[in-house]
Structures are given as structure tokens and as C-alpha cells.
Amino acid sequence: MTSTRIVALGHHQPERVLTNDDLAAMVDTSDAWIRQRTGIATRRIAADDESVADMATAAAGKALASAGLAPADIDLVVVATSSAIDRSPSTAAQVAARLGATAPASYDLNNACAGFTTALAAADHSVRAGAARHALVIGAEKMSDLTDWTDRSTCVLLGDGAGAAVLSAVPDGGTEGPGGLQGVGPVVWGSDPTRADAVRLTGAWQPRFAQDGQAVFRWATTTLAPIAEEACRRAGVAVADLGGIVTHQANLRIIESVVRQLGATEAVVAKDVVDSGNTSAASVPLAFSKLVERGELAPGAPVLLLGFGGGLSWAGQVVSCP
Template sequence: MRIEQSGPAGSRVLAFGGYQPATVLTNDELSTRVETTDEWIRSRVGIAERRIAEPEETIVDMAVEAGGKALARSGLLPADIDLVIVATCSAESPMPAHAPSVASRLGIHAPGAFDLNAACAGFAYGLGTADGLVRSGSARNVLVIGAEKMSQWVDWTDRSTCVIFADGAGAAVVTGADRPGIGPTVWGSAGELADKLVIDDRSSFIRQDGQAIFRWATGSIAPVALEACRRAGVAPNELVAIAPHQANLRIIRAIARAIGAPGALVAEDIVYAGNTSAASIPLALSRLLDEQRLPSGAPALLVGFGAGLAYAAQVVELP
């Protein structure tokens, strides 16, 4: 059997979009629920506040908001989208997948639609998947969304997790291009450490070994990011931005230092958004683009890592 590639030579991101719930939860407010202080939280994870969804606000609701913004900014119509990917690890129920409902509510008729769970690396995995499917000819235009309601899996009496996780969604529209605008995705996993960040079962909350994750992330992720730069043909000093998963401000800064891109703006959305898992990278980039802090057409490095322990990185040309 002879198979010819029918897709374009590359793909690119047309637009990003982000959404955060309205409710702001500050460190001072958290200190009334659990034994902590604003200084303790800022010194350990760098967070000042986070957004928390209302009980009735769902992952689908947030994904629709972020996806709708990205779609509107892309210049495409709902009818132009033929694949929707929702990356999430905080699903309210195992089925149905969120992506078909998100697509329907956005007016996208009969697309391919599926959910993807690579935890905090989910958006980077989704972007790599979209790039491959566009270039293969399996899809023309893809809406990739990271959406999380982490608050429903947090034990609000556990100081090690309740100060970190938050809710939100971020999205990107990917289309074909005559040259690569999304570099090769470098991905992998360290399954031998999978027990360091888990939800044991449907009646359990998130638990983590924060120190083990800190050591792994600060020691293992920068080489992955540098390999993504090498495969994309972009030197670190050419990057205008680095958008790591917003896990912990100390981790973000340690990875950025190890990458060695002094001219790059490092996304630190965690300070006011918390850790939104698969939503964190597109949410951070959407905010920076909204604030006109990033130039169109320049290269940015995306680096996702989290439970699994799964990781992925790619260089993208900014819309």
C-alpha cells in the first residue's frame, strides 16, 4: 500500500484565547481556611491569588469561553474547524468526552472531537497532535483547548495542594502553512515517578510529593526544552518568550535560567492565576498577547510537564 502525504508542509497557530472564572481567591482568604500566610505561599510557590470556578461552572463552560475567543481572533468560522481537542485531567465524569459538547456549543458541526489527558503537559501534547494531524491531511483547522476545574479535586484542608491549584481555560487555533510554524514536539514521560502526583480514585483528592516533583522538574525539563529548540532550528537567544507550565514560580525561574535565553520574556502567570494544569500555557500566552507584550511572528518556547510524569515542548511562531 502506498500512502502519500496530502497535507501542507507545516502548521501554525492563528490565535490564542483565554478564560478565567470571576471569583478571586487571595492568599489572605486562604489563611482563614487553612494554616498558612500570604508570605508562606509567595515564598514557596509564588502565588498571590488564583481564580476558582463556581460550583455550577463546568469544564465545558470554560472551554467554550476560551475556545470562542481563540476562534473569533483567528478569523475562521466555526464551519472551518474540523477537529476539536480538549486537554484536561480534572473531568467531572469519565464520559462523554468534553470536546463534542464544546464543539456543539461553539456551532462547529460534526468535527472530529476527543479529550486528551497528559495532565499539566496536556496542551503541549494537544498542540503536537494537532500539528501532526494537519500535516498528515487528517485535519485542516484544529481548535486545541486546555481546560481545568482543579478546585473540585482539591482538599481545602491540605495546605500542600489547596494553595496551588486553580481553574481556567486556554485555547489555540491551528491551521496549515507552507512552512513549519510549530516546531517538532519533544515529548516523553517518567512513569517510574508517576506516584508523586496522583488522584487515587473517584472519592479522593489530589496528593503530591512536592519536593520530588521540584527536583525532577528543575533537573530534567530544561534539556527537553533545549532539544525542542534544536529540532526547530531556533537558538535560545532567538526566543522572544518562554511559556512553561505554571507549576511553581521557583520551578519556572529555575527552568528559564537553565535554558539560558536572557532576552526572552518568561511567562509568570502563576502569580495571579495559580496552577491551572493543562490550561496554564495557553492562558499565559493569551494574556501576554492581549497585553501586546509579544511580537507577532517571533518564536516562543512552550514547555509542559506534570503528572505522569509526562512532559512535552515545542517552539511556535507567535500569531
């Protein structure tokens, strides 16, 4: 068995910025109403001809270049998405072909907003078991395709984008961080199927996003902090030692509530939801990549990743910052 480490990140967002004032011209809402309830100021919207695979490839290409690896070095590609139109070939296979990877295992994974952290855990397990050495793990969503632009309770939330991580094998006994963390800590994951209807993308294509916002808010603000604490415990990292916290960017009030319950006063907290909205499976890698790009996280610092959403599902782990 080997250990794994995230060696590089990359992200991509569409050019078009949709502001709260733009939305106020479309539905009965206002900038103040949206900010008060969600913390969101803007979100990015993909062009009609910009697909999930396009955004995933752009983010993956940046991560691959940052890692200093060639496409032929990648032997596993996993794309977390709930908005890709194509059933086959998978988005992962399309990304692999566009990058020029030679013969990687490739598949898509749908666990909604917990998709990236779930995919990261699956790739981590594959690398540790010796089934891969270098993996591309991508979260990519075009949520604008699934948005009901007449529903003011949901259309204000969603945005498009992609984030990617290169996960590589490292020998056991390598450089350790706080608590002995070498790279990617053990995952804490699960679901509450009795509340599966709280977040929905159901029906024939083209489905529309719907949710019971109050139920999700209550669940997230009462359930997630203990899950985050368990992820830290399994990684051998004290909450006080966290250098960063990157949760799913669903709602600024949820993020702030979870961080407050954790008492992680020294950690840099991702709040990309303000600029990007809720990008589902893309939100964790997108926000993480931005923090690293801006130099807000120290290399090697332990960072808590926590995805949660439809299912209701969750997956979280502590990783060493690349």
C-alpha cells in the same frame, strides 16, 4: 505534508479571586509562606455551576473569533483536561456542539499538566497528515473540584481556567522565522513512569489532588532545561533567539530555575502562576494568550512552550507567536 501555525489564542478565567489571605483563614498558612514557596499571590475559582466545558467553550469562542474563522471551519477539537467530570460525551464534543461546529473529530486528552502541549502536538500531526485543516486545541481545568481544602501543602497551589489555540494548515515554503521555523516546531515529549506517583489524581470520583512536592521540584529543576534545549534544537531556533518562554505554571521557583539554566536573557517569560496559580493543562495556553493579548510578544516571534507534570510527563515545542 503541510506545515501548521497557531493563528489565534483565547482564554477564560472565573470571576472569583481567592487570595492568600483568604486561604490563611481556611488553613494554617500565610501570604508570606505561600509566596516564598510558590510565588503565588491569587488564583481563580469557578462557581459551583461553572463546568470545565463552560470554561473551555468560552476560551475557544474567543480564539475562534480572533482567528476570523466560523465554527464550520473547524474539523478537529481536542480538549486537554484531567478534571472534567463527564466521560461521555467528551468535553471536546460538548464544546463543538456549543460553538456550532458541524462535523469535527473531537476527543479529550489527559496528560495532566503536560496536556495542552501534548494535545497541540497531536493536532499538529493530524493537520500535517491531512486529516484536518483547522483545529481547536484547548486546555481547561476545574482543579478546585479536586482540591483538598484542608491540606495546606496543595490547596494553596490550584486554580481554574481555560486557554485555547486555533491551529491551521499553511503551505510548505511559507514565511519563515528565525532558523526557518514556519509555525509549530517538532515536539519533544516523553515520561518517567517510574515516578508516576509523584503527582496523583487517583481513586473513585471525586479524587483529590496529591503530590510529592519536593520530588517534583527536584525533578523539574534538573530535567526540564535539557528538554527545552532539545525542543529549540529540533525547531532550528537558538535559545538566544527565543522571543518568549511559556512553561507550565506550577511554581515560580521552577520557572525561574529553568529559564536561568537556559540562559534565555532576552525572552519574555510567562509568570501567570503569580495571578492564576497552577491550572494544570490550562496553564500554558492561558499564560500564552495573556502575553499575546497584552502585546508583550511580537507576532512571528519564536516562543518555547513546555508542559510537564503528572506521569511524570513532558511535552514541549517552539511555535511562532500569532
